[in-house]
Amino acid sequence: MSVRTGELSSRERILIAATALSKEVGPAHISLDAVAARAGLSKGGLLYNFPSKKRLIEALVERHLREFDDALRKLEADHSECPNALALALLELVSCEEPVHKPHASGMLAAIAEDPSFLDPVRGYRRDLLDRLIASSGDVASALIVFLAVEGLRSMQLFGTDTLGASERAAVFARMKTLLRVPEPA
């Protein structure tokens, strides 16, 4: 609740450190000691910011959800004139080269590793998203296809299994837009 400088807050540094460590040593092996050292503070300092490992991981999930939603809403606003704004925003969000959620991927894996129920908030968010998508689209089936494809691309990014090339991603993106009967912008 301060930080006037351009420096990152301790909380932020800790979250970043936990994510990085998860990628380096495996999601199941992030220890408080290691996270603290990586974030450049003492274990006491870490425990001051997050009173338990559970809280730390919850924060990881909350941060991911918040940043994902912010980015999505911004993109949706860009297409506010279009009836399929949400679907379009989703597609853009996941098919760009550096999606907002990608840096958080290994942190999410750490949460799953610790206890899959940490993802309950994510489950809720996704279902809401799907409902909004269905409501905003005339066609339920194509809304579902878009949702599933987005989920597929996201999961591949989560596991680092993103074997699709840029051209392939572009092809799906284009086809998906025709599926939604969105005219190409040129």
Next chain:
Amino acid sequence: MSVRTGELSSRERILIAATALSKEVGPAHISLDAVAARAGLSKGGLLYNFPSKKRLIEALVERHLREFDDALRKLEADHSECPNALALALLELVSCEEPVHKPHASGMLAAIAEDPSFLDPVRGYRRDLLDRLIASSGDVASALIVFLAVEGLRSMQLFGTDTLGASERAAVFARMKTLLRVPEPA
């Protein structure tokens, strides 16, 4: 290398126990002690069958891959007359109520938790699958969409995030078949 009786082998029991424990205590918290106890043998006995935790987890991944591939090939054979046999088989495999891979889900999470690189064989398999799918389909874009949607459904099943209802799953399935220009069977 024996087992004439109808009983499960120790290896099998261990694999089942590890998967069940992963679901119960969280993928990061399966210990050799607990797995052994659950499988009804001692830790020494477990280590006899799998000389290290790493080997145990590798076996979990191999088993998943093998059973998935078996099931897929069987379904593919059922549609051998159709040019999109592979795509159809994939869709059927993931959209049925109890997919073969679902019971293995928490075991896969345990593998990811321990070290995401355990999934390297899975990555390879998926890329091959995608290539076969593209080759067998005239249209690259729709092959990609099917692949991504399948991957999305699979990841939802993996995380227990499978919020889709049966009717929704059926709707996507049907739409996907028209995408592939497969005639409805009645």
Next chain:
DNA sequence: ATTACTGTACCGTCCGGACGGTAATGTCAA
């Protein structure tokens, strides 16, 4: 005086793995 830490010292627990048995089941030569 409060906030935001640092640093050290601990505690109890758990964990992977090594290891030394051992009972049952072959195998095979004398």
Next chain:
DNA sequence: TTGACATTACCGTCCGGACGGTACAGTAAT
């Protein structure tokens, strides 16, 4: 057919180390 040894499939214990968390005294800035 019997004794000698090998192999298989396991048991139970032990150890060194790591981990989450606690406690607490100190400190520098506001």
